Amino acid sequence: HTHSHTLCEKRVCVFGTGDMGRSLGLRLLQAGYSVMFGSRRPQSCNFLPNGAQVLSHAEAAQAAHLIFIAVQREHYDFLVPLAYHLKGKVLVDLSNNLKKNQYPEANAEYLQSLVPEAEVVKGFNTLSAWALQNGPSDANRQVYICGDRAEAKQVVLAVATKLGFSALDRGSLSASRELEDFPLQLFPLWRLPMRIAVGLTAFFFFYLLIREILYAYITQGKDISFRIMVSLANRVCPIVSLIMLALCYLPGVLASFLQLYRGTKYRRFPDWLDRWMLCRKQLGLLALGFACLHVLYTLIIPIRYYVRFWATERTVTQIRQNGTNEFITSRAWHSDSYLSFGILGFGLYVLLGITSLPSVSNALSWREFSFVQSKLGHLTLLLCTIHTYLYGGKRFLSASLYNWYTPPGYMLCLVLPSVVLLLKLLLVTPCVDRNITRIRQGWEKGADQRNSKNNKTLVL
Numbered sequence: 001h002t003h004s005h006t007l008c009e010k011r012v013c014v015f016g017t018g019d020m021g022r023s024l025g026l027r028l029l030q031a032g033y034s035v036m037f038g039s040r041r042p043q044s045c046n047f048l049p050n051g052a053q054v055l056s057h058a059e060a061a062q063a064a065h066l067i068f069i070a071v072q073r074e075h076y077d078f079l080v081p082l083a084y085h086l087k088g089k090v091l092v093d094l095s096n097n098l099k100k101n102q103y104p105e106a107n108a109e110y111l112q113s114l115v116p117e118a119e120v121v122k123g124f125n126t127l128s129a130w131a132l133q134n135g136p137s138d139a140n141r142q143v144y145i146c147g148d149r150a151e152a153k154q155v156v157l158a159v160a161t162k163l164g165f166s167a168l169d170r171g172s173l174s175a176s177r178e179l180e181d182f183p184l185q186l187f188p189l190w191r192l193p194m195r196i197a198v199g200l201t202a203f204f205f206f207y208l209l210i211r212e213i214l215y216a217y218i219t220q221g222k223d224i225s226f227r228i229m230v231s232l233a234n235r236v237c238p239i240v241s242l243i244m245l246a247l248c249y250l251p252g253v254l255a256s257f258l259q260l261y262r263g264t265k266y267r268r269f270p271d272w273l274d275r276w277m278l279c280r281k282q283l284g285l286l287a288l289g290f291a292c293l294h295v296l297y298t299l300i301i302p303i304r305y306y307v308r309f310w311a312t313e314r315t316v317t318q319i320r321q322n323g324t325n326e327f328i329t330s331r332a333w334h335s336d337s338y339l340s341f342g343i344l345g346f347g348l349y350v351l352l353g354i355t356s357l358p359s360v361s362n363a364l365s366w367r368e369f370s371f372v373q374s375k376l377g378h379l380t381l382l383l384c385t386i387h388t389y390l391y392g393g394k395r396f397l398s399a400s401l402y403n404w405y406t407p408p409g410y411m412l413c414l415v416l417p418s419v420v421l422l423l424k425l426l427l428v429t430p431c432v433d434r435n436i437t438r439i440r441q442g443w444e445k446g447a448d449q450r451n452s453k454n455n456k457t458l459v460l
Helices: 002-010 019-030 057-063 073-082 107-114 129-134 150-162 173-184 188-220 233-262 271-278 280-299 305-321 329-355 366-397 409-413 415-427 430-440 447-459
Strands: 011-015 034-039 053-056 066-069 090-093 119-123 142-147 166-169
Touching (some): 011 057, 034 057, 053 057, 057 073, 090 107, 107 119, 107 173, 119 150, 119 173, 142 173, 150 166, 188 409, 233 280, 233 366, 233 430, 271 280, 415 430
Parallel strands (some): 011 034, 011 066, 066 090
Antiparallel strands (some): 119 142
16 A cells, blocks of 8 residues: 555656646656656657656546646636546646736636645746756746645645755745746846936936037037947946945945944834845846946957047157157056056956855855955945046046036046945944944843843842
8 A cells, every 4th residue: 555655656647748848747757756648639749758658638637646737727628527537636737827917816726716626736837948857056946836735735845845946835825826926027126226227327328428429519519429339338337337336335334324323133124225135136236247348348449440540640740740758657657556456346346246146155155155245345346436536536626527517427426435435434443343243143222221120120
């Protein structure tokens, strides 16, 4: 009896012979399960995994206790005549919809209404056929399931674990609509960072376009519109990158000051600060993307026609005038320092991006990850800010740069990073750092006074 029960547990049925059904069947076979496919036309099924049986729906339903439903909701009708054979069986609904609220009820709830005596579990719908074929990776190890019967969910959890996935129980079958909405979400954590990136890019593009390109055309009659493609872009990218990098570390600084003000770590942060802190990784990766574009734009400067033409004209002019330029050591120091800080900052930028990858961060301890993302992150912000200050040099004193009384773009982008660094400097001072450490270890403002009052009461 025990042997036959074990065989029954190892026997799994898959309804559906499409990409998802075939991929799931292959993974189940590789994990040691005996797999049967249920099909309307068993004789005409091709490209199924070797070692799998192909039976009619009724035969497959009778032979297995666990049945994966890998068909779309529109085709559930074939299950109604099988209701007798599906009595007491565990049905795993893998279906998804094309849009949210496409039907009045969730697909899994609809399936349960069609076969009320079966035990329906929603699961595996957040995986793609590709993920099933190639095995779980760090990015898609998570499998969500929900259902009304604990025993049925345990069966599905065991299969998911054996396939190498990390299964998470999301509760009763009423949560299935939430699970069906997961695959329809398009980069939910990237929405706010993308809006910030697009907004900053658009603002500084038009700001620089007006104060440089249009200003030259209106006041001097010069057409330098060709600079839009490279020169203007190469100014917008580093500006946006530096501001977004500062935005990565600003919420952490604000959270620290909020804890200091409240004198406790046991109160929740405001919702806007919570959302901001959750998307810091995405902000940082977008900032890294803009920094990479800045590097690429900078590398092509020597091969631009405008630069080569300007350099040639300057050389020819000097030859005709028999003139020479004096080597200025201080300017060489300034130039090399500006470039060196930029290279060091970009190198740390890339390191931050690499350690944010799940495959790398999972190999780091919490202390190592915190050191890289916090300590080296603030160092990256400092180096990039110094790089920008050196780029400006003494030019902020020149009135000719304030076209139409507007400051250059690099001056505007230095405001936020400078504020973040100054606030961070305040936080690392010994007196402030000591208070923050005490709060994060559980100390609360006023707790000592309350304890002393309680002790006095007990004595009395």
